[in-house]
Structure formats: C-alpha cells, structure tokens
Amino acid sequence: NAGVMQNPRHLVRRRGQEARLRCSPMKGHSHVYWYRQLPEEGLKFMVYLQKENIIDESGMPKERFSAEFPKEGPSILRIQQVVRGDSAAYFCASTQGLAGSSEQFFGPGTRLTVL
Amino acid sequence: RKEVEQDPGPFNVPEGATVAFNCTYSNSASQSFFWYRQDCRKEPKLLMSVYSSGNEDGRFTAQLNRASQYISLLIRDSKLSDSATYLCVVNPHNGNQFYFGTGTSLTVIP
Numbered sequence: 001n002a003g004v005m006q007n008p009r010h011l012v013r014r015r016g017q018e019a020r021l022r023c024s025p026m027k028g029h030s031h032v033y034w035y036r037q038l039p040e041e042g043l044k045f046m047v048y049l050q051k052e053n054i055i056d057e058s059g060m061p062k063e064r065f066s067a068e069f070p071k072e073g074p075s076i077l078r079i080q081q082v083v084r085g086d087s088a089a090y091f092c093a094s095t096q097g098l099a100g101s102s103e104q105f106f107g108p109g110t111r112l113t114v115l
Numbered sequence: 116r117k118e119v120e121q122d123p124g125p126f127n128v129p130e131g132a133t134v135a136f137n138c139t140y141s142n143s144a145s146q147s148f149f150w151y152r153q154d155c156r157k158e159p160k161l162l163m164s165v166y167s168s169g170n171e172d173g174r175f176t177a178q179l180n181r182a183s184q185y186i187s188l189l190i191r192d193s194k195l196s197d198s199a200t201y202l203c204v205v206n207p208h209n210g211n212q213f214y215f216g217t218g219t220s221l222t223v224i225p
Contacts, residue, residue, distance in 0.1 A: 033213070042119075042202065042217035043159065056211040091158055103149075104213060106158035 002027065004094050004107035005074075012113045019079040019086070021110045025094030032075045033104065034060075034067060037089045049075060082114045116141050119205050121216035129224050132193045136219045138203030139185045147206040148179055148186050152199045153218065159202055162188075193223045 005024040013019050025032050030051050035043040045059040049069040060067065064082075069075040079086055091109045095102035121138045128134050140148075148165035163170065165177040165186050176189040186205075190197055203216035 035215075040217075043215040045212045045214070048211045059212070089156075103161050103164075106160065108158050 004029075004092060004105050006090075006092050006107035006110050008110060009108060010111050010113070012115060013082050014115050015083055016081050019082050019112055019114075021077040021079075021090050021092075021112070022074040023077070023092030023094075023107055024074040025092075026096075026105050029094035029096050029105070031095045031097070031102075032069055033093045033095075034075070034077050035091045035093065037091060037109075039088075043091060046077070079112075082112075084114045087112055087114045118142060118207070118214035119203055119216040121203050121219050123217055123219060125220040125222060127222045127224055128193055130193055130195060132223075133189065133191045134193060134221065135187055135189045136201055136203075136221075137185050137187050138216050138219075139183075140203075140205045140214075141184070142205070142207040143181075143184060145184075145205045145207040148177075149204040149206075149213075150175075150177055150186075150188050151202040151204055151215075153202055154199050159215075162201070190221075193221075195223050195225060198222045 007022050032049045034046040037043045047060045047067045048056040052071050064080045066078045089109045089111050092107045093104040119140050150162040151159040152162045153159040163172050163177050165179050169178045174191045178187045200218040200220050202218045205214045
C-alpha cells in the first residue's frame with residue numbers, strides 16, 4: 001500500500017511564474033490536507049479537501065492560491081504569480097476518515113524555491 | 116495567543132538520559148492530541164496519540180493535563196536515533212484543522 005505521494009519533490013520557479021504541486025493520498029483515503037512549513041517554523045494549515053469539495057480553506061491566502069481535489073487524479077495546490085515569500089516546504093497529508101481521531105499520513109513534501 | 120505553543124529547545128542530552136517536553140494549548144474544548152516526529156527535511160510522522168488517561172509506548176510516555184491545558188512527552192533511555200524535532204498537534208472540537216506547534220528540537224549526544 002503506497003503512502004502519500006507528492007510531486008515534484010523540488011520545484012524552482014522565478015517570480016511571477018506559476019507553481020503546481022500534486023498530491024496523491026494513500027489508497028482508500030478521501031481526505032486531503034495541505035500545509036506550508038517555513039524554515040524553523042511549524043506546519044501551518046492551508047486547506048482541507050474531500051473529493052471534489054473544498055471543506056475548509058481558512059488557512060489559504062485569498063489571492064494567488066487555489067486548491068482542488070478532482071474526482072479522478074491527485075489533489076493540486078496551485079500558486080499563481082509566485083513571490084519569494086512563497087518559498088517553503090509544502091506538505092500534503094491524507095486521512096481515511098474525519099479529522100480528529102484519524103491519523104494523518106504525510107507525503108514527503110514539495111520544496112518550492114522562488115528565485 | 117497561538118493555538119499551540121512549545122519550547123523550541125534545543126534540548127541536547129546524553130545517551131541514556133530521560134527528557135521531557137511540554138506543550139500548551141489555548142482552546143479548552145480541544146479533543147484530540149498527538150505527538151509527531153519530524154526528522155530534518157523529512158515529513159512529520161505520528162509518534163503517538165495522547166489519551167486522557169495517559170499512554171505509554173515502550174520508552175515513550177504521553178500525558179494530558181486538561182486542567183492546565185498541556186500535554187507532555189517523556190522519553191526514557193534516550194537513543195541517538197531519537198534525535199529529531201517533536202511536534203505537538205491539537206485538534207479542537209474534532210474539527211477540520213490540526214494545529215501544529217513549532218516543534219521541540221532534540222539532539223541525543225553519544
């Protein structure tokens with residue numbers, strides 16, 4: 001049973017370009033969470049999705065950031081017109097059931113560097 | 116006030132030592148608590164859930180103090196492989212969000 005998969009593992013973009021980060025949850029998991037981790041800081045919740053639905057996006061900046069989890073395929077975190085401050089590690093996690101009692105399984109992360 | 120606060124450390128302890136971390140949370144209605152471990156440049160991994168009655172897993176013991184709103188992690192007989200950052204995680208109301216502390220860094224020295 002493959003774990004949570006994220007790609008790319010490393011992504012370099014120039015200011016103003018778009019970044020697309022992909023996350024495939026564990027088999028049988030339909031809940032996906034995206035987090036951002038800045039150096040020397042904790043993980044910050046961004047968005048929680050179930051298949052085809054955004055459940056909670058309260059942690060995601062209103063501009064330039066969007067997320068989706070289509071019926072088929074991975075969850076996508078999209079950052080438009082990237083700026084240097086977007087440089088961070090972006091982790092995706094999946095759970096089998098609702099948050100709270102379910103363990104979150106994390107992917108290896110995507111390290112975004114904005115030049 | 117942050118949802119979850121941890122002493123960032125670093126904690127540098129010799130092999131075989133006992134070390135304890137505390138973590139405080141602000142929402143008294145929080146329901147679920149966890150300790151995760153994160154190695155350098157790796158993803159977090161669940162170490163253990165924290166139950167109201169406290170729980171133990173080998174050399175690791177987790178405690179919850181609802182009155183004072185903190186959870187603790189005790190590591191006995193520290194090993195070199197315990198060197199990592201330990202993240203305190205709280206889920207208020209069994210809601211959508213998990214709140215992560217900034218982590219406590221532990222280095223076990225030979």
